[in-house]
Amino acid sequence: MCVINMMFTVPVEELEKYYKTVRTEKTGIVLRVQALAGRVVRDWLDSHGFLELLPPIIGPVTDPGIRGAKQVSIDYYGREYKVMSSAILYKQMLATAFGKIYFFSPNVRLEPLEAATTGRHLAEFVQIDIEEADVDYRAAMSTAEQLLSHTVNTVAKEGAHLLEKLGRKLPNFTPPFKKITHAEAVEILRQHGENLNPSAEIPWPQEEKLSKIIGEPFFITDYPRGARGFYDREDPDRPGILKDFDLLYPEGYGEAASGAEREYEYSKVLARLRESGENPAKYGWYLEMLREGIRPTSGFGIGVERLTRYLCGLRAIWEARPYPKVPGVYSP
Amino acid sequence: MKTSPLLGLLLNLIRKPGTLGSAAKFAEQYPLADVYSRASKGRAAVFPLTELDEFGKALLGAPIYKPAPTRHDTLDSILVVPPLYTPLRLKKMEELMREPVFSDVETECSFGGFRSTMPIAVASMGSTPVWNKVSLMVSRAAAEAGIPMGVGENVATVWGYSKRVKPSQPCFKERVMTYLENLKGPHGGVFIQQSVEDAYDELWNRVYSDPDITPYIDEGKVGFEIKLGQGAKPGLGGETLVDRETALRLSQKYAFDADPQKVVKQVYERHSAPGTFTPEILGSMIRLMHNNYPRARVWVKMGPYRDLEKVAELCSAERADLLWVDGKEGGTGLSPVAALKDLGLPLVACLGRILKLRHRLSLDFICSGRLVDGGDIVKVLCFGCSAAGLGRPFVVAAYSNGVEGVRNYLETLRVEVQLLTSAVGKYRVSDLGPEDIAATDPSLARELGIDSVYG
Numbered sequence: 001m002c003v004i005n006m007m008f009t010v011p012v013e014e015l016e017k018y019y020k021t022v023r024t025e026k027t028g029i030v031l032r033v034q035a036l037a038g039r040v041v042r043d044w045l046d047s048h049g050f051l052e053l054l055p056p057i058i059g060p061v062t063d064p065g066i067r068g069a070k071q072v073s074i075d076y077y078g079r080e081y082k083v084m085s086s087a088i089l090y091k092q093m094l095a096t097a098f099g100k101i102y103f104f105s106p107n108v109r110l111e112p113l114e115a116a117t118t119g120r121h122l123a124e125f126v127q128i129d130i131e132e133a134d135v136d137y138r139a140a141m142s143t144a145e146q147l148l149s150h151t152v153n154t155v156a157k158e159g160a161h162l163l164e165k166l167g168r169k170l171p172n173f174t175p176p177f178k179k180i181t182h183a184e185a186v187e188i189l190r191q192h193g194e195n196l197n198p199s200a201e202i203p204w205p206q207e208e209k210l211s212k213i214i215g216e217p218f219f220i221t222d223y224p225r226g227a228r229g230f231y232d233r234e235d236p237d238r239p240g241i242l243k244d245f246d247l248l249y250p251e252g253y254g255e256a257a258s259g260a261e262r263e264y265e266y267s268k269v270l271a272r273l274r275e276s277g278e279n280p281a282k283y284g285w286y287l288e289m290l291r292e293g294i295r296p297t298s299g300f301g302i303g304v305e306r307l308t309r310y311l312c313g314l315r316a317i318w319e320a321r322p323y324p325k326v327p328g329v330y331s332p
Numbered sequence: 333m334k335t336s337p338l339l340g341l342l343l344n345l346i347r348k349p350g351t352l353g354s355a356a357k358f359a360e361q362y363p364l365a366d367v368y369s370r371a372s373k374g375r376a377a378v379f380p381l382t383e384l385d386e387f388g389k390a391l392l393g394a395p396i397y398k399p400a401p402t403r404h405d406t407l408d409s410i411l412v413v414p415p416l417y418t419p420l421r422l423k424k425m426e427e428l429m430r431e432p433v434f435s436d437v438e439t440e441c442s443f444g445g446f447r448s449t450m451p452i453a454v455a456s457m458g459s460t461p462v463w464n465k466v467s468l469m470v471s472r473a474a475a476e477a478g479i480p481m482g483v484g485e486n487v488a489t490v491w492g493y494s495k496r497v498k499p500s501q502p503c504f505k506e507r508v509m510t511y512l513e514n515l516k517g518p519h520g521g522v523f524i525q526q527s528v529e530d531a532y533d534e535l536w537n538r539v540y541s542d543p544d545i546t547p548y549i550d551e552g553k554v555g556f557e558i559k560l561g562q563g564a565k566p567g568l569g570g571e572t573l574v575d576r577e578t579a580l581r582l583s584q585k586y587a588f589d590a591d592p593q594k595v596v597k598q599v600y601e602r603h604s605a606p607g608t609f610t611p612e613i614l615g616s617m618i619r620l621m622h623n624n625y626p627r628a629r630v631w632v633k634m635g636p637y638r639d640l641e642k643v644a645e646l647c648s649a650e651r652a653d654l655l656w657v658d659g660k661e662g663g664t665g666l667s668p669v670a671a672l673k674d675l676g677l678p679l680v681a682c683l684g685r686i687l688k689l690r691h692r693l694s695l696d697f698i699c700s701g702r703l704v705d706g707g708d709i710v711k712v713l714c715f716g717c718s719a720a721g722l723g724r725p726f727v728v729a730a731y732s733n734g735v736e737g738v739r740n741y742l743e744t745l746r747v748e749v750q751l752l753t754s755a756v757g758k759y760r761v762s763d764l765g766p767e768d769i770a771a772t773d774p775s776l777a778r779e780l781g782i783d784s785v786y787g
Contacts, residue, residue, distance in 0.1 A: 068540040068624045073533070080584065112541040114550075114627075199650075200623040226619025274608050275616040277558070279528040328543055 007205075008119040008316055015331035018323055029162050030319060033155065034308040036162075038104070040154045041128055041302075044147055050130065051098050055105035056090050061283050063088045063229060064276045070110035083108045086301065088231055089286045091131035092262055096294040102130040104304070111327040118204050119316035120254055122305060123325040130259075131299030137233075137243045137261035140298035141219055142176070144247050144257050148217065148302070149173035155311050168313035171216075171250065178218040179245075182227070185210055185220045201227040204254065212252040221245045230272035232260035247300070253310045259300020266290040361400070363704050364728060370744040371729035371737030378706075378747045404678045405776055406661070406702075410711050411785060413770045418757025434754035439746055439761055443696045443718035444654030445555065445629035446521035449478035450746055451713055451761045455658075455700050455723035456482025456525050456557055456633065459490040460572060460665030461501065466730035468502050471511040473738035474726075478519030483507050485527035485559060485570060486604065488535050489585060490578065497581070504535075505544070512548045522548075523555035523631050527570060528605050529585045540625050555629030555653065558617060560643070561606060563662025563679075563701050565671040566635030570604040572666045611646055618650040629653045636660045636677035636701075640685050648693040656721060657682045659701025663724040683715035684780035687766055690716035706748020713764040715780075 014021045021027055042052065060079070062071055063086035072083040087105045094101045105127050115121035130147075132140065156163065156170040163170065180188070186196050192213060194206050201223065202210065210220075223242045225234055232244040244260030263269050269290055273280045280287060308320040318324035323332055358364070370377040402408065424432040439450045454474045457463045464487065474481040488504035496503045502510075511522050526535045536556050539545055548554050561567060574582070579592035579600040589601035614632075621630045632647050633656040634640070640657060647655045659679025664672075679701035686697050699712050700721030709720040729741035753761055756768040770785040771777035777784035 064534075068537055070534055070537040070541045110537075110541050113543055113546045197622060197651075199619050200626070203626065224619070226616040227623050271610070271613060272616070274613045275620055276531065277526060277528065277607070277617060278531040279605060282532055327541075 008117040010116055010318070010326050010329060012329055012331075015318065015324065015326060015329055018332050022322060026166070027319070027322075029165055030308060030312050030314065031322060033159050033162050033166075033312050034304065034320070036159050037151055037155050037307055037311055038304070040151050040158075041147065044150050045102050045130070048100075048143075050100040050102045050132075053094055053098075053101055053103045055103040055129070056084055056087050057106065058083055059090070060285065061089065062086065063231075064278065068112045069115075072108050072110060085109045086127065087129055088229070088301075089283075091129055091299055092231075092264065092294055092297055093289060095131040095133040095297040095299065099134075100132045102128060105129045105301075113328045116327040116329065120204070120306060120309070121327060122317055122321070123327050125321070126304040127301040128304060129299070129301045131297050133295040133297045135298050137221075137245060137259065137298050140259050140261070140300055141179070141221075141245055141247070144245075144259060144300050144302075145173075145175035145177045145217070145219075148247065148256060149175045151307070152311065159311075163312070166312050168311070170311065173217060177247070178214065178216060179221055180214075180218060181222040182220055182224060183222070188213065199224045199226055207246075207248065208252045208254050211248045211250060211254055214248075214250070216250050217248065217256070218250075219245045219247050226275070228260070230269060230275060231262050233263045234268070234272075245300075249306075249310045251310075253306070255303070256306060256310065257300045257302045259298065261298045262296065264290060264294050264296050362724065362728075366704060367725045367728040367741065368732045370725075370741045371732035372740065374740035374743050375747050377740075378744050378751075403673075405680050405773070406678065407680055407708055407711050409772045409776055410680065410769050410782075411772065412707065412710055412714070412752050412756065412768060413783070413785065414755040414768075415757060420759060420763060421754075421757040424759045432754065432759060434747075434750045437750040437753045437759050437761070439749055440519075441718065441761055443698065444480070444521075444523070444631055445552065446480045447478075447519045448480055448719065449519045450742070450749065451709060451719040452479050452742070452745060453656075453698055453719050453721050454479065454481035454726055455663070455721045456484035456523065456559070457663075457723050457727070458484030458525070458570065458665065459486040463665065463727050464491060464501050464507075466727060467507050468510045469730040469735045470726045470738050471507050472514050473730075473735050473742065475511045475514035475520055476516065477739070477742050478515070478517065479742070480521045480523060480555075481511050482557060483522060483524045485525045485530060486572075488538075489527070489530050489533060490574075490582065493533070493535075493538065505542075508539075509544060512545070512553065515553065521553045521555060521629065523557040523629065525557045525559045525633070527559070528607055532585055536625065540628065549627050552627070552629070554627075555631050556621060556625060557631040557633050557656070558614075558621065559607075559633050560609060560614070561635030561637065561658075562633075562664065563635055563658035563660050563676060564664030564667040566637055566660070566676040567606060568668070568671055568675075569606040570602075571668065572602050573599050574602050575599060611642070614643070615646055615650050618647065618652050622651070631656060633658065635662075636679070636682050638677065640677070640682060641689060644686075644689050644693055644695060644697075648695040652695065654696040654698060654718075656698040656700065657686065658721070659683075659699060661702035662700055663702070680776075680780070683712065683717070684782075686717060687715045687781055706745050706750075707752060709745060709749050710752040710761075710764060711769055713761055714766055714769040716766070718762075 058081045062082040062084045071085050074081050084107050108124050111121050152173045186198050189206050223244050225240050232242040235241045235243050246255050247257040249256045305317050305320040309317050314320055318326050441451050491501045492503035494505040583592050587603045630652050631654045632652050636659050644655055659682050660676035661679050696718040698719045698721045699717045703720050703722050712720040729737040766782045770783040772785050774784040
């Protein structure tokens with residue numbers, strides 16, 4: 001049975017009988033490319049002074065829902081705990097302690113059903129979460145473009161025999177990447193007939209269109225306040241503008257990484273938290289940490305499955321990891 | 333007279349500790365008998381002849397006495413004032429090729445991103461047991477009638493999201509799905525509130541990713557309502573009384589007057605926070621809603637705050653779909669006496685401010701606060717609101733006569749809105765304007781920016 005949609009068809013049967021799918025030659029190659037990419041990323045980060053840590057899986061709070069995605073709650077000895085939808089709050093704690101850190105962090109987000117057919121959303125996925133203390137978002141972008149270029153170029157070389165079997169030819173990535181602001185991105189899209197809300201995040205289809213128009217890896221920077229989580233730092237010199245970025249793959253593959261300079265001052269975070277309509281009391285340990293003071297940090301996350309999808313030139317993200325969980329589809 | 337369900341409601345109120353006084357006061361100060369009569373007789377209640385009367389024998393006249401002196405200006409000081417010359421009636425006559433009558437008035441309209449068969453929305457009522465218990469009857473009748481309906485705060489947190497936590501109390505999703513599944517045609521929509529405590533469980537995210545609700549979101553039939561206080565207690569958070577079992581279950585999420593784990597008593601005061609707002613916080617909140625829930629309508633509901641104009645300007649600039657203003661007369665499950673007496677702007681003051689704003693803002697308004705009949709609704713529309721919000725009458729109608737009671741009640745409103753709209757020579761509710769009303773007090777007229785009955 002297939003769920004037909006304008007965008008992508010979810011191969012429900014392949015997902016339900018994944019024990020068969022995983023044995024196909026193509027899946028084997030994809031997972032080998034993924035393992036290679038993971039090794040290359042770790043090598044680069046380790047050699048640049050980043051400390052790999054074990055990721056948190058559950059905690060009293062996680063990143064508040066992103067674009068309408070729901071968190072998973074569990075009963076933790078009578079108290080409610082959340083499964084990490086992103087370990088962002090922990091990254092600030094760890095970078096304050098160790099300076100430069102990263103982890104491969106499994107995240108769960110119960111995305112709205114519309115996300116099932118975008119070809120780029122899974123309910124369970126892994127992020128390479130990177131955070132560095134005492135640097136601004138420009139420095140984080142520089143880390144991101146270097147890391148991504150190194151990874152793509154190295155996988156293209158060392159994984160050539162695998163990519164060849166997939167018929168995939170990767171372009172050479174050379175940093176620095178092109179950078180456009182969110183306002184410029186909205187304008188470019190407007191010129192291509194897309195009328196967007198200038199104060200919201202760019203919707204997925206338009207982001208894909210933009211990635212096709214620009215044709216090379218590029219950053220969108222300076223999102224408007226309200227379009228992103230409370231932890232993206234607002235530029236003190238440009239109220240309403242956040243010091244954050246998305247990094248996009250070329251060829252219409254969409255978002256590669258998302259990052260920002262972090263809001264780290266207690267009173268600012270408190271006010272921003274209210275925007276999500278939540279009671280700040282829920283974020284007790286985090287706010288206490290901020291009140292005692294932490295180092296300013298910047299960082300970003302790279303989705304491993306999206307990276308794999310790009311490297312292998314896959315149509316849809318569910319081909320880019322073992323036992324994929326497509327939103328709304330019950331599968332092992 | 334079928335009084336048992338209504339008596340049941342009152343007995344229920346009386347049985348609850350500490351509510352004896354309030355039940356008696358409610359019966360005395362709220363037009364219960366009027367709503368009861370509408371719910372049981374339907375449109376016959378619009379023309380007040382009882383079974384004993386026969387036309388020609390009854391002598392009727394305008395009810396000019398107020399039941400009790402009011403403490404501040406109310407809608408009772410506003411009258412609908414028909415003209416003799418009615419160019420729009422002439423136009424309607426050209427269209428119909430006959431003299432128009434009141435039933436020719438189109439009550440269909442659009443507001444807040446929803447279409448509606450009438451300029452009426454069912455106010456978001458929350459988790460108060462007396463209301464929650466009959467909420468499914470109202471959900472069904474409102475959906476069938478094709479008018480938008482709200483689901484208030486704390487329902488999911490207190491009564492469960494998709495499973496009942498108490499057999500007698502419907503859970504959140506029953507209220508939402510009963511409404512959505514009974515919609516017919518293009519009219520109606522449900523708007524859902526989330527309190528700080530509901531946000532703990534990410535109610536909106538849960539709704540937005542719920543497969544049963546998704547098709548309705550896709551159809552544009554779902555909205556989220558940011559609640560900025562309510563008429564009966566502007567500046568204060570939700571207050572209610574719960575039994576020990578409920579208090580124990582909710583002890584992690586709400587503040588109680590005593591810790592139910594340590595102090596054993598029958599009833600606990602459950603407090604929730606009013607929420608902290610600045611223009612930056614509210615502005616970003618609306619943006620966040622558009623960003624996170626692009627296929628949902630964004631409604632904002634505020635209490636009668638003195639900075640109404642500033643909030644309205646912000647809502648308009650941030651492209652909220654609608655601003656709902658609940659006047660100080662608005663209903664409540666529980667509110668401190670001092671708040672009911674002394675907090676907030678009366679409805680008529682809110683309406684005056686909206687009248688002045690409506691031309692420079694692109695924003696739909698709804699007002700609520702002790703609105704009971706078609707006259708109240710028409711007056712609210714004349715002040716520039718797109719619809720009127722009603723809450724309590726639906727509770728009384730449901731207790732009086734179940735789903736049928738709510739249907740009957742809505743029918744009386746429709747007939748009265750048509751009668752009064754046609755009386756001022758208009759045949760679309762959206763044509764109503766400030767020229768159709770006048771205040772009985774010249775200084776009130778001046779303050780509101782409308783005519784005085786004295787010309």
